[in-house]
Amino acid sequence: MNNATASNASAHANLAIKAECRNFGFHYGDFQALKDINMPVYDKKVTALIGPSGCGKSTLLRSFNRMHDLYPGNRYQGEIIMQPDNTNLLAQEVDPIEVRMRISMVFQKPNPFPKSIFENVAYSLRVRGMTNKSELEDRVQHSLKGAALWNEVKHRLNDLGANLSGGQQQRLCIARALAADPEIILFDEPTSALDPIATASIEELITELKEKVTILIVTHNMQQAARISDFTAYMYIGELVEFGVTDQVFVKPQKKQTEDYITGRFG
Amino acid sequence: MNNATASNASAHANLAIKAECRNFGFHYGDFQALKDINMPVYDKKVTALIGPSGCGKSTLLRSFNRMHDLYPGNRYQGEIIMQPDNTNLLAQEVDPIEVRMRISMVFQKPNPFPKSIFENVAYSLRVRGMTNKSELEDRVQHSLKGAALWNEVKHRLNDLGANLSGGQQQRLCIARALAADPEIILFDEPTSALDPIATASIEELITELKEKVTILIVTHNMQQAARISDFTAYMYIGELVEFGVTDQVFVKPQKKQTEDYITGRFG
């Protein structure tokens, strides 16, 4: 599997790498969920993780912001190197909080805090110690605009986040993630709980966002991956089977297995 | 939408109808989830319900065995007529229990009871007042065979159902549904929580089952619908957009909307 990366990497050698998995592996207690993953994440591009249910997409994604540290018994192997500072995100001496301040995350189910819309977005800033009222307001507005939500909520910033529709909630969560001005944003099936219209608006947003930030997204929906991603990684039972430019992976996959999956022969 | 049915029905007039929705509608409290559905379910065939998330597939499926009666505030409109006795399943005077004895259901997540494998399957029979030990054993064995699970569990019938793997659990639930000797079995995304191998075995099982029983299945996976169903109904926001022979719906949908969905242009 090691060469899955190698074979394709040459094709886009001119791109900057934002992060990179090196011989990365992961264990839930005794269960090895990921094995020997080598994969680049290119700067200001959208990378999609696809694969059948249970193949480890979420596990890989959540390793990038050390979410697994919250639960006992989990163990990382190998490295995830972040650029430009060449930091190993998984290193003992790197504080997971530092990692999470640089890498935001948006979840499958919109999870706004039971607070006002304003406070939801401001939270990432407050955590960073920002208290200045007007600065907060500026940044919140900016993030809500970035998440294409400002016009819909500008008159009701004090409403509860939960009062928004599902799609709006998800955009609120994106605004929250944006507020922190992160280098990478992780999305774990961000539209699977949404209706088609909301889905379309989130997809559009993601394509806009990649101007400013690197994006890693897990999706079950092959069409979605095809529509929005620049690179696609196909995983199967904890291994990275194929990685490449999206168009290439979808049109001319190098592995039979990938082809079977993409054409719907199983899964 | 009314003519969605009509247009296709002529093509398979020689088939027996097992059940039929007539101007069927459904309300969750004030929210109308289904509107004016007219659709046949053909005897000993597999009918697939597809459509984007939230379009009302599960709602429609669960109307067939009056599952909505369990929660307050739900309301049916129109009729679902079951053949050969021409009973309106939704009629006030028809006991939902009677309906459920005729129409079994398999859920999205396998939900075996916290009992032994044997008792899980025997449950449907005990509910029907069967107490004779050897008769029970016969029927349980028969159902487990029907669900292609007998060989794997025959030596551990007293084990807890929860100790089986996900795919086995789902087959256990199918055995449980089969034991009741139902006329229709409803499947609500039966494989969405399973891995590809388990999924394949369930799909195979469904194709075998239609020899004996009518099947109505909700699925998110277009490929799955294409592989196993004889008829496909495409729904969108509470309405039935298109109904027809599966091959036809997939290859030459009559509505632009259906085509968009199937080719992955949205959803």
Place this chain on the structure above:
Amino acid sequence: MFTTAAIVYILVKESWIFFEAVPIRRFLFDTQWTPLFDDAHYGIMVLLSGTLTSSAVALLVAIPLGTIIAIYLSEFAPFKVREIAKPFLELLGGVPTIVYGYFALVFLTPLLQKIYPELPGFNLLSAGLIMGVMIIPYVASLSEDAMRAVPMALREGSYAMGATRLQTALRVVMPAATSGIASAYILGISRAVGETMILAVAAGMQPNLTFNPAESGATITSYIVQVALGDLPHGSIGYQTIFAAGLSLLLLTLTFNLLGHWLRKRFREVY
């Protein structure tokens, strides 16, 4: 944690003095409990029998009724009834026990005597019955929580097979909630064993080695209050008995709780 340590320390320390004077064999096997009499006997079995008998009566009321109420509220009752009945039941658990005690004595006992004239004015039966009523809310409320925690998917599975409410409740929901229900029972038992004022008022404080609820009897707890309120000189062997009795009580509840913990581990919900 610290509290337990402190409780155990104080009880053991004081009981030590007691057991230095009274061999443990006499404590366990004597059939009379007359520590304050001239002719002193220290048979804890006597108090234990009272404790167990009254608890048994209480549990015979509380467990079936509590369970039925729990099933009814979680599986049968319309939403409104449940929302009103549950807090109301919780009130039953909030009534000061001394109030219950007098209620048993001046209301229930005469009532029972009409049915069963032989019944003495103080008896474990009426105290136990009222105690049972007092415990109902604990059993019902906790069991109901456990049953409601059973995922709807399981219930739907059962209904989809054509089961009625009762079948679903008894054959699917109850087994799935076993561990929660077991802990509700255990808590009920602990409450019964530890209840003080009801028994002190209505059961008759007569140390009596009997398992017949229609007699009067003394329990460990009622003995402790009795002595704590009494004219006994502190530091005497008679006074020390309350710590020995307290220790026995603690061991008893501890046993039940460990049993409960084991049961919970054993029947961990597998939905």
Place this chain on the structure above:
Amino acid sequence: QALVKIDGSSTVFPITEAVAEDFQKAKKGAVRVTVGISGTGGGLKKFCRGETDIANASRPILDKEMADCRAAGIKYIELPIAFDALTVVMNPKNTFLKQITVAELKTMWEPGAQGKVTKWNQVNPAWSDQNLKLYGPGADSGTFDYFTEAVVGKAKSSRGDFTASEDDNVLVQGVSRDVGGLGYFGFAYFFENKDKLKAVPVVNKKGVAVTPSIEAVMDGSYEPLSRPIFIYVSAKSADKPEVKEFVEYYLKHGGKLAKEVKYVPLTDADYKHALDNFSKKKTGTAFGGHSEVGVKVADLLKRDPKE
């Protein structure tokens, strides 16, 4: 603000409470008095630790408690303040019981009777063969001690199979509902429940059957079941003006108030004598660290107390 702290027997409580109430009113709130109930034993324990000024006691101080006080350097003045007449009661439906002798009571109550004497006619063949059900205060009470001493001859020596309760109302309930019941408790409880119970005349040393009444107790004919009850005043506290005033008030008005709460007062002479003992600070107990039956209060007050 001056505070007088009192704790101890529940038997003495009603009188002390009444005195405390009136005393505080008389002093217009300048002095505060608190009264607790933790039993004679509990009260004396606190007293001998120096935590309270006065202990209410329904029995004399015992050896062990004397030692405690001595160890803590607490000297005390023993003051009888009223009588508690133990009343033997029966159910009003009981027709055969006209009077009872101490010997008969002993037959009923002695330890040997346990499980054996269960019918009235086993005590006196003239009585009916009804079941005999006994009711009495708990074994930890001073009343129980006194009754056993007076009847059986030895304190705390009793059968165990009777219904015991700390709360005398509970005993009232018991006997009033039980046709074959017999019980004993303080006079006040009988007096308040005259409609539900009947007092049994007890035959005294002179052979006369005496029905308990305030007069009979005061003239000494109701014996041996009447006993004096006490307060113990700490000598150190007695130096404090508020305590001194309170005790003087107690001994001056206690008789009237005792009667009001249905206890039997001492004679005026006895109160005077007690007041005299108090002002002379006669510390110690007139008993030798154990209780006695049938002593006259006048004699007690004359004795030379020991510590």
Place this chain on the structure above:
Amino acid sequence: MMQTQDIQAIRDIIRRAKRWDAFFGVLGILALMVGVLTFMTLFVDMAIQGMGRIDANFFTNFPSRRAEHAGILSAWVGTLLVMLVTGLAAVPLGVAAGVYLEEYAPKNWLTDVIEINITNLAGVPSIVYGLLALGLFVYQFGFGQSILSAGLTLALLILPVVIVATREAIRAIPQIIREGSYACGATTWQTVKDHILPYSSAGILTGVIIGMARAIGETAPIITIGALTFIAFLPPLPFTGVPPAGLLDWLFAPFTVMPIQMFNWTSRPEAAFQTNAAAAGFILVLMTLAMNGTAIWLRYRLRKNITW
């Protein structure tokens, strides 16, 4: 496939099964009635007995030897103050312990032991707490028979209830909210302070009030630590006590509480005192009713604003 007689057979089975259903429905209501009726009888009985005595004077008078003059002023003030101490002591301790166990403590055998311990403490008879408090607070710490000792005793008693309620409330917060917070870069403490505590406050408060409603009726442990019975004055207001005047003098003041007042009255010989006892009992039950009512209302009010 489905013959009419089959349907008939099914209908028979259903009818039989449904008869049991109906039977159980009635049984459930009856069982509920046993509880409800007992409470009603008890409550009405007490109300009828005690009502006559309840007037303004009953609340503003001190205890007295004359039943008709006796009131519960010192008792209800004492109860209120003791409850205040109980709440102030039990809430921070219980909540801290609950939060620690849920959010910080590693899940190992030690937490297991602590867990057993807490459930076990909930089952320890209250009288045993009384014995403990007597030794610990009254003598060891020298707090004497004061409001402070009583409050702390009851706080110990309800601590398990508060801890369990806190943990339940915290567990009800979906993991996804927690992950959302951590994903924003929050520390554990920030997560607790900004999310866990605010969102679980309704549940915690409910637990605290239910615990306090239980504590308010406790007699046995307060008796063992030696609460007073007759006390005809109130604890000093802050800064008004005779020197040295201080803010917290009342903590060390002697006191009595409602259940003890009631207990004392029930054991008096005069019938009039029984009426007083019923009146006091009635008010005590009303107090617990009010507390439970508040808990229910709070649960309802605060939960409305929190949806996941």
